[in-house]
Amino acid sequence: MEDARTIRLYGTVADSIVDGPGLRFAVFVQGCTHRCPGCHNPESQPAEGGTVAPIADVLAEVRANGLIRDVTLSGGEPFEQPEACAALACALKAEGYGLWAYTGYLYEDLERRALEEPAVAALLGAIDVLVDGPFVEAQKSYALKWRGSANQRLIDIGRTRSQGQVVLWSNEQSGWEKPPSW
Numbered sequence: 001m002e003d004a005r006t007i008r009l010y011g012t013v014a015d016s017i018v019d020g021p022g023l024r025f026a027v028f029v030q031g032c033t034h035r036c037p038g039c040h041n042p043e044s045q046p047a048e049g050g051t052v053a054p055i056a057d058v059l060a061e062v063r064a065n066g067l068i069r070d071v072t073l074s075g076g077e078p079f080e081q082p083e084a085c086a087a088l089a090c091a092l093k094a095e096g097y098g099l100w101a102y103t104g105y106l107y108e109d110l111e112r113r114a115l116e117e118p119a120v121a122a123l124l125g126a127i128d129v130l131v132d133g134p135f136v137e138a139q140k141s142y143a144l145k146w147r148g149s150a151n152q153r154l155i156d157i158g159r160t161r162s163q164g165q166v167v168l169w170s171n172e173q174s175g176w177e178k179p180p181s182w
């Protein structure tokens with residue numbers, strides 16, 4: 001049973017450099033029904049696997065690394081635990097963290113769900129960049145940055161919402177800057 005105080009995790013990586021730009025804390029949730037052939041994390045698919053952790057513990061882990069200002073939600077499928085992921089994402093956002101999320105769903109479908117599901121709306125509203133769409137093995141390329149297959153989009157959620165059409169994220173437009181330590 002999902003609630004907004006715990007989250008079912010596949011695992012966390014405290015210092016990822018492959019789940020979005022810069023040094024990031026990556027949260028991999030457990031459970032994903034997309035079943036993409038060639039999935040990078042097949043062990044994260046069973047809904048009953050992983051470990052259940054208090055969201056407060058995940059937040060404490062993020063805060064413990066003073067160098068981290070950006071967090072990525074991945075999986076697994078964050079939008080299959082919308083209450084828990086929204087609680088985590090909104091708390092991080094309120095503390096000024098940047099947030100990326102990976103999903104096997106399409107952005108347009110999530111916006112439709114958001115009309116009926118407050119947690120999906122809250123989660124989408126806290127995300128800066130959404131990497132959307134399933135992993136498609138036939139479109140896989142190692143040349144792609146921060147996505148596994150060419151069908152996946154890096155969507156700038158703020159600009160997409162203000163312009164009323166999908167706007168792809170670009171490093172230059174985002175204002176994201178390398179920390180001085182890079």
Ligand code: SF4
Pocket residue numbers: 032033034035036038039040041042044045075076077103104134135
């Ligand atoms: S959406 Fe991601 S985690 Fe889920 S099956 Fe596809 S590649 Fe694996």
